[in-house]
Amino acid sequence: MLHVVPAFDRIGEENAFAVLARAGALASEGRDIVNLGIGQPDMPTPAHIVEAGIKALRDGHHGYTPAVGILPLREAVASDILRRHRVTVHPDSVMIVPGGKVTMFMAILMFGAPGVEILYPDPGFPIYRSMIEFTGATPVPVPIREENGFAFSAEETLALITPKTRLLIVNSPANPTGGVTPKAEIDKLVKGLAEHPDLAVLSDEIYGTMTYDGEQHHSLLNYEEIRDRLIYLDGASKTYAMTGWRLGWSVWPKSLYDAARKLAVNSHSCVNAATQWAGIAALNGPQDCVTEMVAEFDRRRRIVVDGLNALPNVSCISPKGAFYAFPNISETGWKAKKLASALLEEAGVAVIGGPDFGVCGEGYIRLSYANSAENIRKALGLMNDFLARERAD
Ligand code: PLP
Numbered sequence: 001m002l003h004v005v006p007a008f009d010r011i012g013e014e015n016a017f018a019v020l021a022r023a024g025a026l027a028s029e030g031r032d033i034v035n036l037g038i039g040q041p042d043m044p045t046p047a048h049i050v051e052a053g054i055k056a057l058r059d060g061h062h063g064y065t066p067a068v069g070i071l072p073l074r075e076a077v078a079s080d081i082l083r084r085h086r087v088t089v090h091p092d093s094v095m096i097v098p099g100g101k102v103t104m105f106m107a108i109l110m111f112g113a114p115g116v117e118i119l120y121p122d123p124g125f126p127i128y129r130s131m132i133e134f135t136g137a138t139p140v141p142v143p144i145r146e147e148n149g150f151a152f153s154a155e156e157t158l159a160l161i162t163p164k165t166r167l168l169i170v171n172s173p174a175n176p177t178g179g180v181t182p183k184a185e186i187d188k189l190v191k192g193l194a195e196h197p198d199l200a201v202l203s204d205e206i207y208g209t210m211t212y213d214g215e216q217h218h219s220l221l222n223y224e225e226i227r228d229r230l231i232y233l234d235g236a237s238k239t240y241a242m243t244g245w246r247l248g249w250s251v252w253p254k255s256l257y258d259a260a261r262k263l264a265v266n267s268h269s270c271v272n273a274a275t276q277w278a279g280i281a282a283l284n285g286p287q288d289c290v291t292e293m294v295a296e297f298d299r300r301r302r303i304v305v306d307g308l309n310a311l312p313n314v315s316c317i318s319p320k321g322a323f324y325a326f327p328n329i330s331e332t333g334w335k336a337k338k339l340a341s342a343l344l345e346e347a348g349v350a351v352i353g354g355p356d357f358g359v360c361g362e363g364y365i366r367l368s369y370a371n372s373a374e375n376i377r378k379a380l381g382l383m384n385d386f387l388a389r390e391r392a393d
Contacts, residue, residue, distance in 0.1 A: 012130030015356035019340070023350040034379040036367040037350035039175060041241035041323070043296075045278075046289040049240060052281030053274045061273040067264040069096020069249070073276045076283035077234075077249045084208070085219040095250050095260055096279070098271050099243075100206045100235040101127060103250035104169075106263045107202045107231045110256065111167040112137035119160055120169040121152065122358030123176055123326070125204070128169050129358065140165070143360045146317060146328060150179025154188035167200045168193075173207035173217060176357045176366040177326040178319020180211055183218040190223045200256075202231045206248075207322040209239045209290055212298045215320040221251065228253045238322075239290055240282040245275045297323045300369040300376055307380035308367070312387050323370050326354070330363035333392035340365055347386040349379045 019037045027033045044050075068074070074091035081089050097103055104127060112118055112135025120128035122141030132139040142157050144150050152170060161168070170189075172181040193199060203220035211217050221232050235248030252260050264270070301319065308316035308327045316327035329339055337353035343365075344350050354361025369376055 007134050007136065010133040010136075012126060012133065014126050016126075016352050019344065019350055019352055019356075023344060026344070026348070031348055033344070033348050033350055034371070034375050034382065035350045036369070036371055036376070036379050037352050038370060039324070039368055040243040040370060041238060041293060042370045042372070043241045043293055045241050045245070046282075046285075048285050049242070049278050049282045052285075053245070053278035056274040056277035061277055063273065065270040065273050065276060067270050068261050069094070069271060070273075070276050073280050073283075074249075076280050077251075080283045081219075081221060081232075081251070085221050087219065087221045089221065089251050093251050093254065093257060095252060095257070095264065096271050096276060097235075097248045097250060097264065098246040098268050100204065100233055100237060100248040102268070103231065103233040103235075103248055104128065104202065104204065105131060106250075106260050107167065107200070107233075108132055108135060108137075109263065110259060111135075111200055115164065116166045117162060117164045118167045118169065119157065119165060121171050121174065123354055123361035123364070124169075124171060124358055125175050126357060137166075138164075141358055141360065144174065144177060144179060145360075146326075146364075148179075149317060149320070150174060150177035150326065151181040151185055152189065154185050154192060157189060158192040161196050161199065165196070165199055167202060169202045169204065170220065171204040173210055173321025175207065175322055176324050176352070176354070176361070178322045178324045180215050180217065180320040183216070186218055186220065186223075190220070190226055193226055197229075200229045200231065201226060202233060204233045206233060206235055206238055208234060210294055210297060210323060211321045212294075212301060213318065213320055217321065228255070231256065236279055236282055241293065242278075242282070245278060247271060247275050247279045249279075297369060300371075300373050301325070303373055303376050304367060304369045304380070307377070307384075311380070311384050314387070323368055325367045325369065326364050327367070328363055329365055332387060335392075336362055336365055338392075342390065343383060343386060346390070347382040349382050349386075 074094040108131040114136040116137040232251040236242040313331035340353035352366040354364030
């Protein structure tokens with residue numbers, strides 16, 4: 001018998017992958033499946049970014065780079081932060097990582113241990129809880145409520161802090177709800193954090209470029225008073241449709257940077273060089289590809305929200321960010337995961353049950369609108385027929 005350490009009994013995953021695998025299996029049996037389960041843009045990476053990656057390979061960028069990433073890319077990240085958030089960060093505080101998840105992994109590894117509490121959003125990206133449990137720390141969910149527009153409540157978050165809390169994870173715009181936490185609420189949260197000076201904050205802003213209805217994304221980098229304990233997470237996966245390239249970046253406080261660098265040295269060595277050069281093209285190049293993609297998501301968002309609200313006993317608030325809708329299905333009588341499974345098996349529509357994002361996700365399902373308007377309309381029609389036809393058991 002092999003003696004794998006017990007931590008691996010506690011590590012979780014994204015159940016969305018299981019749904020996607022099942023959707024794939026059904027499709028390979030010849031079933032027509034509309035996939036609203038997947039959390040990645042359905043557009044290709046813009047051509048000028050692809051060309052920069054190809055050029056880098058042709059130019060001979062084949063070797064290791066510094067573990068923290070090449071300087072021109074770290075400078076491009078600093079410029080992006082200045083352009084979008086109007087905040088100055090030094091390129092030496094920026095780290096290039098293989099995807100947004102790696103920043104999460106590093107931050108949770110740094111603070112998680114038995115006896116420690118880590119606050120994370122529920123419903124939220126499933127890897128937060130999985131990683132917290134892996135470290136042996138106690139995951140403490142911060143409920144994210146529909147009545148707050150799926151924004152963080154500063155008051156509720158601050159009330160959960162105890163002397164054992166070491167890390168607070170914030171995510172806005174959010175997966176799976178599409179919620180955006182308004183500036184006033186973040187102001188309140190940061191003000192309250194003054195009373196907890198030893199608490200680190202991980203701000204997952206991977207959907208920061210994707211907001212709608214005039215809603216502004218407000219970065220936690222704006223708060224000088226917490227910069228010495230803030231880990232900022234961003235990356236190219238969503239903004240530039242680059243999920244498979246594996247390119248993320250983070251900004252670290254001085255006191256944590258070297259530990260993060262050593263984690264990189266001990267794990268992936270560096271992000272592959274060609275991807276880093278493609279990242280420079282993404283950040284320094286024209287941004288109309290981002291504007292166009294967000295406009296397209298906005299168009300689909302309206303179709304999804306209108307269609308969901310027309311379904312029997314379903315209601316959906318307008319998500320202000322990311323590319324997800326999180327309709328309330330509690331009035332249908334279905335349990336969320338049962339409904340998601342029945343929709344896939346019987347109606348041919350892949351969605352994710354809310355509880356896959358945490359216990360507070362019961363009563364909801366997540367739909368990604370990273371699919372064509374035509375497919376979204378088709379899925380809504382199939383869902384309508386299904387809900388009109390089938391009774392919850
Ligand atoms: N953070 C959130 C909230 C996400 O939804 C995702 C991906 O779905 C990530 C981080 C991870 O992004 P990446 O693919 O760059 O690792």
